[in-house]
Amino acid sequence: RRGELYLYLHWQFLARYHLERLSNDLGEVPHLNLYNPYETGHVSNLHYYRGASFPNRDNQHNFYHEENYEPAKEYEILTQRIAEFVDTTKDDYVDAVEKLGNLIQGNVDSHNSRFYGSLDHVFRQIVNEGRPYGKYGEVLPSSVAHYETSIRDPIFYSIYKEIVSHYWRLGENYPEYKPQDLHFPGVKVESVQMPEGLTTYFEYFDSDISNVVNVETHGDSSDELVNFGRNSQHEGHSFVVKARQVRLNHKPFDVVVDVTSDKSQKAVVKVFVGPKYDENGKMVHLVNNYQNFFELDHFVVDLVAGVNHIKRNSNDFSFYVDDRTTYLELYQKVLDAVQTDYKFPLNQAEAHCGLPQRLMIPKGKKGGMPVQFFFMVYPHHAPKVPQHSTYDHVVSCGVGSGSRHIDALPFGFPFNRPVKHDFYFQVPNVKFHDVKIYHKEDTTNVV
Missing domain, CATH: 2.60.40.1520 (Hemocyanin, C-terminal domain)
Incomplete structure (x- = not known):
């Protein structure tokens, strides 16, 4: 049920996001038209490990430019092929949804990945809009290019509104529940x-980022956490670095x-x-x-x-x-289990x-x-x-x-x-x- 799960989860993402928009007096998630400027910009405030910031996007951004002509053309072709599958399939509902999700995602269960490609990947390629960085022409990807950061960008929901629309169109070809x-x-x-x-x-929440901060450790430290990743130290003693955010x-x-x-x-x-x-x-x-x-x-x-x-x-x-459970907590529990009679508990919850x-x-x-x-x-x-x-x-x-x-x-x-x-x-x-x-x-x- 890989393809069905793919479509269902993104439908649920959209439903949850819609409720949050209503909490802020906003309406439906806007559609994404690749040939018209996208109204909402995005500043992620994220930085890569070496300090370079993620690329930002201005309001009224135009994705239809010379560098995107080929991906836009591929988007048109794949969309047409998927629409043809939706309108011509004779499978029962469950099988049709499963196949549709596999085709759109372009996963290993797609029955013809060469023909249907991956509409998901093409969408992300078009809206990525990375920027050049470094002396060798490297490109910094935007937040949409990373699955772990993409849901913070409003355009993520516009992308999947277009993708999930194929799911709803498929449903129109089957009888409603009586x-x-x-x-x-x-x-x-x-x-x-x-x-x-x-x-x-x-509420305020403090995240332990000690293992992310790049600091030099002192070899003469006697602190038991000296080998804990990139552990921050002051006068030979470890201390924890935390980042505070509102959640x-x-x-x-x-x-x-x-x-x-x-x-x-x-x-x-x-x-x-x-x-x-x-x-x-x-x-x-x-x-x-x-x-x-x-x-x-x-x-x-x-x-x-x-x-x-x-x-x-x-x-x-x-x-x-x-x-x-944070990595530091786990590390400390392991130390306690090794050095004392403490028994490390398996949290099954x-x-x-x-x-x-x-x-x-x-x-x-x-x-x-x-x-x-x-x-x-x-x-x-x-x-x-x-x-x-x-x-x-x-x-x-x-x-x-x-x-x-x-x-x-x-x-x-x-x-x-x-x-x-x-x-x-x-x-x-x-x-x-x-x-x-x-x-x-x-x-x-x-x-």
Whole structure:
């Protein structure tokens, strides 16, 4: 499901970013037209290791110039070929989405990488706009050229809005989900209980950058951390170098879903959050809004006959990870384990991949930003390869294992296909719940 996952994750990136734009009174992510100037510039404030700054981009930047003629021509050809695949494929929906994602990404599963190339790579090549550096004509790539820095540039989202548009166009060629596709016979979501308002705030966070700062160590130092990377020292003693930044976070919250079932059975619970109003304060109906729902949680439950009281804390939501244990902390624990009776603990709760826990919900507004949570309970469809059966999730993300998935339904179900009749979602096992997100302007934990 490599291609499907590629499209789904970028759709979710766009949905989460859209919620953040609404928090700042901005609207839809702008489209990227290679033949018109791009309105939004970007100054990353990033520097390479030797001190050279990342290239900046001015407002109203024109990407269609002589150096980009060939990539732009390749973009046109690949876009036409992908559109032809979308309009002519006779595969069932799941297979078609899988093939489309592989073709666009140009990964190893693409069934004809020479013909379809990599639209993803061509897009990045066009908007990279690096600048010459050094006496040998080296080119410094911009932030978009690095996968680890590209999401800070607004143009990243415009690029993937164009890419994901092929996914939505493909979905138009298949029937929308009908009430019988969404209904779970014998199961009803009776109520949802959660705070009327969720709270976000900015907090200071200190990142340990000791191993990045290039300093000379003193060979006569007796400090036990003398061999710890590029360790900073003063008068023979090590000290830690930290960088402080302000980060978005939120207060944890509980969600309680009361579900009745006519029998004992296995089910899946999904939780999404989506906009209630657009940037102008106008209510947005599901028909025009389904693409903007961001998946928060997705887990399996064993329903019993009668009432089921399902309680979930936001800290337990799937897909999210806490801050990593720093390298310095790990190094110190290893030293303690070697020099004392201290036993190094294996933290089985520290995931290896996922979205930062603190970015789960958008910033919201001081007076509250209305959003709608979506809850759905549906039958569990066992995946072809049981989850976690081919890898140890404690030590690996399981990429390529084929056993990372909770169920066999398409990623993003039930919003993965166009919604043309929002009343189809008026089934007993579905519930929308309105909440406001309040942003507390006071920055916490200031030292």
